[in-house]
Amino acid sequence: MSAPQIVMQAKGLVKRYGQVTALDGADFELRAGEILAVIGDNGAGKSSLIKCLSGATIPDEGEILLDGKVIHFKSPIDARMSGIETVYQDLAVAPAMTISENLFLGRELRRPGLLGKLGFIDKKRMLSESITRMNDLKVGIRSMTQAVETLSGGQRQCVAVGRAAAFAQHVVIMDEPTAALGVKEGNMVLELIRRVRDKGLPVVLISHNMPHVFEVADRIHIARLGKRAAVVNPKKISMSDTVAVMTGAKSVDELPEEALAF
Ligand SMILES: Nc1ncnc2c1ncn2[C@@H]1O[C@H](COP(=O)(O)OP(=O)(O)OP(=O)(O)O)[C@@H](O)[C@H]1O
Numbered sequence: 074m075s076a077p078q079i080v081m082q083a084k085g086l087v088k089r090y091g092q093v094t095a096l097d098g099a100d101f102e103l104r105a106g107e108i109l110a111v112i113g114d115n116g117a118g119k120s121s122l123i124k125c126l127s128g129a130t131i132p133d134e135g136e137i138l139l140d141g142k143v144i145h146f147k148s149p150i151d152a153r154m155s156g157i158e159t160v161y162q163d164l165a166v167a168p169a170m171t172i173s174e175n176l177f178l179g180r181e182l183r184r185p186g187l188l189g190k191l192g193f194i195d196k197k198r199m200l201s202e203s204i205t206r207m208n209d210l211k212v213g214i215r216s217m218t219q220a221v222e223t224l225s226g227g228q229r230q231c232v233a234v235g236r237a238a239a240f241a242q243h244v245v246i247m248d249e250p251t252a253a254l255g256v257k258e259g260n261m262v263l264e265l266i267r268r269v270r271d272k273g274l275p276v277v278l279i280s281h282n283m284p285h286v287f288e289v290a291d292r293i294h295i296a297r298l299g300k301r302a303a304v305v306n307p308k309k310i311s312m313s314d315t316v317a318v319m320t321g322a323k324s325v326d327e328l329p330e331e332a333l334a335f
Pocket residue numbers: 090093094095096113114115116117118119120121122
């Protein structure tokens with residue numbers, strides 16, 4: 074079998090907040106075409122890891138590589154410019170704006186301006202592009218001119234995920250995208266996450282929801298005490314063994330070799 078293509082990698086990340094060491098030499102590896110779930114107990118360092126990968130925080134030590142090249146993100150804008158889109162837990166959508174306006178929030182399309190000036194916002198083009206991009210991902214929302222506040226929680230989450238997927242060139246990172254959703258809505262978002270992967274974008278999925286993780290993940294990165302404790306294959310390990318490693322009740326050495334997916 075040929076070696077998997079590594080899209081994003083982190084080696085020995087350290088992040089300290091005063092006395093607290095949130096990341097204590099954490100490694101990370103995202104492969105092309107996969108959904109990589111990142112799980113861990115509260116305080117294991119998941120958010121800190123994701124913040125380093127998405128440019129929201131700068132690690133104190135260690136390095137991050139994109140397509141094999143070392144990168145130094147100084148802000149989330151740097152990460153975005155490199156094709157990494159993040160869907161945050163607190164859903165950065167503007168409720169009173171339409172779906173189309175939300176999709177292009179912060180990157181509005183404009184008509185060419187006169188004398189080199191910035192032109193007016195091109196709502197028509199934004200609308201037609203929104204329809205194309207959302208149809209592409211099969212997000213079944215009838216009208217892109219609907220205000221986001223008229224949507225259900227699951228549909229709003231689909232807009233947030235769809236927005237990230239529509240603009241990401243490299244990687245989509247999602248922080249708890251199915252938290253606070255009902256069963257049907259959660260499934261709708263999981264379906265969309267699969268479509269994002271199948272479109273060719275690798276996905277990093279941070280989640281506490283083990284059934285969801287086992288349903289969609291190709292590999293599971295287990296974070297523990299600021300490190301990567303293991304990467305496991307959800308098809309070869311039980312949920313209870315995964316949780317046992319996550320909580321420290323079981324050591325990685327106790328797992329059968331086939332369960333590991335480093
Ligand atoms: N801005 C901060 N200031 C101080 N301590 C922080 C900060 N951010 C994180 N920490 C600490 O770093 C450790 C790791 O936190 P982090 O949020 O990365 O973990 P997590 O796995 O995402 O946890 P959770 O599942 O609870 O969100 C925790 O002990 C946390 O209290």
